[in-house]
Amino acid sequence: MTDALNNKNTNPDYQPSANGHIQDQLVKDSIVHKQHISAQAQARQSPVLDTSSNTATDSSHSAEFTQVQDLPTGTPQGQQTTIPNSSTNTSAPAQPNTQTAKQTAFNQRDDINNPHTSDTDGAEETHFGYKTINKAEKQARVADVFTSVAKKYDIMNDLMSFGIHRLWKRYAISLSGVRAGQHVLDIAGGTGDLAKVFSREVGRSGHVVLSDINAAMLEVGRERLINAGCNNVDFVLANAETLAPFDDESFDLLTISFGLRNVTDKDAALRAMYRVLKPGGRLLILEFSKPVFEPLSKAYDLYSFTALPIMGKLVANDSESYKYLAESIRMHPDQQTLKQMMEQAGFENCDYHNLTAGIVAVHRGFKA
Template sequence: MHGSMTDPVDDPATAAATAPFGYREVPAAEKASLVRRVFDNVAARYDLMNDLMSLGVHRLWKDAMVDALAPRAGMSIVDVAGGTGDIAFRIHARTRGEARIAVCDINPTMLAVGQDRAIDRGILRGLALVAGDAEALPFADRTFDAYTIAFGLRNVTHIERALAEVRRVLKPGGRFLCLEFSKVTLPLLGRIYDTYSATMLPTLGGIVAGDRQSYRYLHESIRRHPPQEKLAAMMAEAGLARVTWRDMSGGIVALHGGWRI
């Protein structure tokens, strides 16, 4: 594979001024708006596309994440980049509506889809939808017992800033869980998966969502995301303790966890 797709930028000044958007380097100040445009384009078909792209397995990954969280009544939880509500609805069901859940997403279009889905499910309490940036969350220090993010961390401009915000908004003893595409650990599976994601994601995006280009970006963003060990190190550098991860589906995704001590 061509090194420029995965190698970090060597020049610190350039690294500070640019950010990866798929395989391209773009001005860091522009990445958030480019990502927002992608999700504006795909919001209406986002959940359907998740089912098609993963053959429904994303539901099992998300169930495993909520199993690991083990949410309880009375907890205060923020789900970041969770606009359409998949994680929040699972937490709401597990706690029978007795947890306080904030869904925070930078994209109002995704939040609108989540609001419609919540109304369809009759969820009228225990859930707040909040527009906000993962790098500068609109919450006070030490607000939440838990912070979850599923398939969203790779889309932020500066992962280290988002992780600093994780620690800031968690209460002491608070839990962080991140479910994200990662580095496949089985060589044969890795080759099959690379071919599938490079060809089928854009193809399905074009057929189902009418947007081949956005799904090409989503494939590329997966390839640019830090592998398991690197993300764990970044979490530790941000001040999170007892950092662990668990591979799922041979490392196609990984569930990272940590605590604010």
């Protein structure tokens, strides 16, 4: 495992530790410079005219993520970044004013296509970590968490897992069977670790869609992949429970990495994944699971509920979000239960592979 972590030839994100502080400063300088250039470019653009009110609106809200109806067949469109049409959600509230925005507990744009409302679910409850809340509230609360941690998400992953998350993801990719020319959907893909590799593997004739429900996370992934030259990737805001923007049987491969445990209705999400997968396609779920070695389980609990919130406070200035993340891992179905859920959704030949003694597992299923 140590050799694998130190193998810079097979790990594209490898960085020598000796010069880490110098590289960190260079990266920070590059980001600041890019933001400065972007701000100058945006300032030169003419404002978008809202014809219904004859008032100018902020162009930054109209040119960020890809409209699914604009996704061409077999043509890379990675540089096309327009926000999904808000008119598809007729129940969405108007853009709040400043006073209202301060009272709102979450970013309204992250609360897209929420299938759970007081009308549809009534007082039905679910869990948010160890807390019990109404189903209609969970999506917004999860949005709060990931909006808060988005900018520090990658560095916290490295710190929390001691870099081992890269090995977990590499193993999941090895099970994907991805080939040139295929269409891949990375659900809840966040900062784009898997999508970046898939972009290279599918090549010019293939296509990758990086989707996430959270705009802040998706923006981090968009900047990262575009800067890496991944011009066969699109970025789409989508709810994993419905995958509403995508047509039936659209993708050869679906992946969801450390995202399923945050979904309100996991069964609905699995059914949506089955719907958009082509016959013969496969689903890969990389997720925290139940350790199979009891002494390790106790040590893991101690680490999760003490060290993680402390690191979250020091690095991301947010201990509560990392307390939730630790709790959400414990509330996630174990290996056998998740396998059964996949089979109930229609997937065949389902199996799972424990990694690091079951702290993480890769589940795999196929559509006949």
